Amino acid sequence: xxxxxxxxxxxxTSYIAGNESAFEELVSRHKSKVFxxxxxxxxxxxxAEDLLQETFVKAIHTxxxxxxxxxGKFSSWICRIAHNLAIDYFRREKxxxxxxxxxxxNVFNTLSFSEESVESIRIKEETxxxxxxxxxxxxxxxxxxxxxxxYADMSFQEIAEATGVSIxxxxxxxxxxxxxxxxxxxxxxxxxxxxxxxx
Amino acid sequence: xxxxxxxxxxxQYLYNELPRRQRQLLEDALMxxxxxxxxxxxxxxxxxxxxDAFAQPSQRVCDAIISYSRxxxxxx
Numbered sequence: 001x002x003x004x005x006x007x008x009x010x011x012x013t014s015y016i017a018g019n020e021s022a023f024e025e026l027v028s029r030h031k032s033k034v035f036x037x038x039x040x041x042x043x044x045x046x047x048a049e050d051l052l053q054e055t056f057v058k059a060i061h062t063x064x065x066x067x068x069x070x071x072g073k074f075s076s077w078i079c080r081i082a083h084n085l086a087i088d089y090f091r092r093e094k095x096x097x098x099x100x101x102x103x104x105x106n107v108f109n110t111l112s113f114s115e116e117s118v119e120s121i122r123i124k125e126e127t128x129x130x131x132x133x134x135x136x137x138x139x140x141x142x143x144x145x146x147x148x149x150x151y152a153d154m155s156f157q158e159i160a161e162a163t164g165v166s167i168x169x170x171x172x173x174x175x176x177x178x179x180x181x182x183x184x185x186x187x188x189x190x191x192x193x194x195x196x197x198x199x
Numbered sequence: 200x201x202x203x204x205x206x207x208x209x210x211q212y213l214y215n216e217l218p219r220r221q222r223q224l225l226e227d228a229l230m231x232x233x234x235x236x237x238x239x240x241x242x243x244x245x246x247x248x249x250x251d252a253f254a255q256p257s258q259r260v261c262d263a264i265i266s267y268s269r270x271x272x273x274x275x
Contacts, residue, residue, distance in 0.1 A: 035254055064272070150246070171207035
C-alpha cells in the first residue's frame with residue numbers, strides 16, 4: 001500500500017519498526033497543525049519553529065524508545081506536546097512578545113508557488129496573518145479552547161480535562177470564540193472597505 | 200416531535216462530536232428551525248475561516264526534523 005494511504009496509527013507502527021519514510025509522512029501531515037498551535041501561543045515565527053523542532057524531537061524519542069502509548073489519536077498527542085511546550089515557553093518568558101510578520105521564506109516555501117503569482121500569495125499571507133491577529137484579541141479562555149480544538153485537534157472532553165472545566169463550559173467558550181471572531185472579521189472587513197473607498 | 204437543541208450542540212455538531220443519532224435529529228431540526236439554521240451558519244462561517252489561519256513552517260526546519268530522526272537510534 002502507498003504510504004500516503006496509511007492511517008496515522010499504521011505510520012507510527014511502521015516508523016517504530018524502522019521505516020523513516022513513515023515519519024516523513026507524519027511530519028508532512030501534521031507540521032502545519034502543530035506549527036499553528038505553537039505560533040498562536042508564542043506569536044513569534046522563529047520561536048515557533050524552534051518549538052516545532054522540540055516537539056518532534058520529543059515525539060521521536062518517545063516513539064523510538066517504545067514509550068508511545070497508542071490510546072488516542074496521533075494528531076491530538078503531538079499537538080498536546082506542542083501546546084504544553086508553547087505554554088511552558090510563554091510562562092518562562094512572562095511577557096507577551098510582539099507579533100512578528102511572516103517572513104519571506106514562508107511564502108517561498110509554499111508548494112503552490114509556481115501556480116500563484118507572488119502578489120496573490122502576499123495578499124493571502126497578509127489575510128492569514130490578520131486572522132491570526134484577530135485570534136490573539138480573543139479573551140484568553142476563549143482563545144485557549146479555540147487553539148486546542150481547532151488547531152491542536154483535541155476533543156472537547158480532552159480540553160475540559162486539560163483546563164479543569166466542565167465540557168459545557170469548554171463548548172460555551174468555543175461558541176463565544178467563534179461568535180466573537182465572526183464579529184471581529186466582519187468589523188475588520190468594514191474598516192478595510194472604508195479605507196479603500198476613502199482614498 | 201422535534202428535539203430542542205442548544206447552541207453548544209451546534210458547536211459539537213460542527214466539530215463532529217455529536218453522537219450519530221443526535222446528529223441526525225439536529226439535521227432534521229435545521230431543516231425546519233430557521234433561527235437554529237442561521238446560528239449554525241454563523242458558527243460555520245467562522246469555523247471555515249479559521250482554516251485560513253493555518254501557517255506553514257519553513258522547509259529548512261522540516262528537513263532538520265527529518266534528518267534528526269535518521270540519526271537517532273533508541274532501543275525499547
